[in-house]
Amino acid sequence: MYVPRAFAVDDIKILHQQMQASPLPVLVTHASQGLLASHVPMLLNPDEGPCGTLYGHLARANPHWQDLAQGTEALVIFAGEQAYISPTFYPGKADHGKAVPTWNYLAVHAYGMAEVFDDAERLLALVSRLSDRQEANRPAPWAVSDAPADYVDSMLKAIVGFRLPITRLQGKRKLSQNRDARDQAGVRQGLLANPNPQDHALAHLMVKE
Template structure:
């Protein structure tokens, strides 16, 4: 992706944090010469390999893994916080209206090699780990153990496990770092007024 240096985020722990907070990724594969995209929750195992490993599962009727060319890498795109930036937040009479709209966002692109597994134990452990991740912030987290054992066994028979060994990872935090401080301050004020404290905080940290 186009990624000027002032937007690049290269700290692995920061990239991993966004991936955990926004696990639903767009996974792009090469299927018989054309690109195919699937939207899949990915679970990060950070301490495996140099950059980590991603684990997931898909329905058996999804031919993504079967159609994918194993000689090609896959691309997983994690979309973090984003917000439209209106010129009305920062234009002044002095600027003479010379401003255009834009979007601020944070995203992580992960490249890696894909393999599949049908091991029931692997699948059960993966589903449990993914469920615990996304349920952790709920007041009363649901657990995979809450479902009947026979039901879960049937569900697991209907899925295939995926593992993506990360070969390259790239982060882009487009947060107005290339703009004057006065511009950024006004945008942060606008985001706060529109009740987007997450993006406002990201912008504030990006220029500290």
Template sequence: MYCPAHFQEDRPAELHRLIAQFSLATIVRQDADGLTADHVPLLFQATPDGAGKLLGHVARHNTLWQLSPDQELLVVFQGPSTYISPNWYATKHDAGKVVPTWNYAVVHAHCTLHAIHDPEQVRQLVTQLTGQHEATQPHPWRVADAPADYTDKLLANIVGIELRVHRMQGKWKVSQNQPKQNQQSVVQGLLSEGADAQAQMASLVQARSGL
């Protein structure tokens, strides 16, 4: 993706944090019908080589898992994003030379896919995914809470996928190209909206601009 140096985010911890928080990935591939995109929640897992892998599952009827193991896929994780009004720029009063924009944070992972068919491995994978997403619940649901014959039937209809990461790129477009007074006023404008997405973006602007 196009990414000026001042928007580049290379720190692995930041990339992994966004993936954990916004885990619904868009997996883009080229097949016989052209470009195809699937939307799959994925779990990042560290590997000894430092590159990591992404784990998830798809329906057995989804041809994604049938890809050649050397075909590269683009996996996109979309983090906080929001419209930025020119009214929020402190410098608006200086000749009005401001325009709207859109702030966002995104991670692109370039991967190859390996299918997982072993029933016990698929069960463990589903258990891991469930554990991550249920962690904030007062009484987390577990795979074992459902009848075994019921989950066995469902597990037979899915295939696990392991996406081996070859490289990652992060882009945090969060007002770094604005003067300090505009960064401060953008944070105020975002917080005045009172919505979660704007509050998340305000935190990113503050973190990247040192406010």
């Protein structure tokens, strides 16, 4: 990922927060089957390894897990809030006209080589944690144990789990840091005037930068 210094994020805690706020990242590999990408819910253990470790699973019918099993390097893309930035947001445009459209966004790229596993006990623990995380705020949370045991066993046979220790992290927060204070204020105002919640989220993040 191209990351100009003005947009780079090096604080691992901030990177982990962004990853945990993006629960459906994209897993990408380039190995014997060519370029493959899968959208996969993942769990991050921030305390396992210097950069953390990711856990997830793929359908056994999805050939992507075979590339992971070969030991190829994987890229996991965590996309955050994003918004179109119109040149009309910049007050400076009225002075010199030197403005073009751009896009503000948050992104984290995690790299590493995964190990795959298919033992039922380990898979059950993984899918239980994934479900518990997503169900936590529901008034009547569903749990894997609510399903019949034989049905769960059959579902576990249809997936392959993976553990991916992160060897490298890249973070990017493109929030108009390369513009002067007046233009940054114009971008915030322009984003807040739009109805999209992501635009509002980005505007509030700019205040925190």
